[in-house]
Amino acid sequence: MTLWCGSQRGLASSQVLIAVAWFIFAALSAQGQSSPAAQVADCPTADHQAAATGGEANDPIAAARPEIQRIGRSSFPELVHIDLRVRAFRSQSDYFRTRFSWSRFLLLMRMRYFVDVNPALFQRQAPSDGTCAIVAHELAHVASLSRGNRIRRLGLIRLIFRRYTVKFERGADLEAIHRGYGVGLKAYRNWVYSHIPPDKVQPKLRTYFSPEEITAIQMKLQEQPDLFEYWKRHVPTNLQEIQLAR
């Protein structure tokens, strides 16, 4: 959900619960598929999710791992060779975020990406399809960041300006919707509005697509699928821009 670019040095080692080389697993899985086309991941049922959370009570990141694996395999086959790791973080207003290693970037080392998960997600019973959708949003960030070269990534400095942050976040939303996670993304947003401090709701509504905006996007894309390519270059920032798009 939130992108933070920085060195991992500042993080307490206790926060780094596990590093998941799940793309190796994804690569093995992809070999057995007859079609490389991306598909919506089959999200676990509420019962399965509860069982997994209970079974992994001391390691919520381990509970998140299978879900992230499933979504990566199904919907982001282009990330098979990316070095992606999963960690825990704590926050009152964010449940997921994507980072990359700034130090590895500066040292011209192979890029490494992190999807950070707030364990409170499980205690507060986020909807299963919503969790899948927000993972797809994070993987859309990773897919975007892993395209192009380091010079292009330097452009991320623009994220200090709110206008670019909005386009960056809504761009990831758009990608998740396009890959079939629109319904789940609406469920996630409805859940998150009631599980963050009240003063954080308006910033969320400004930065990300609201359920109403997601519905409008789904309807527009159904009528005019070509709009997706246009919106990738001109990310809509409000409902009117979505409704007036042609």
Ligand SMILES: [Zn+2]
């Ligand atoms: Zn995001």
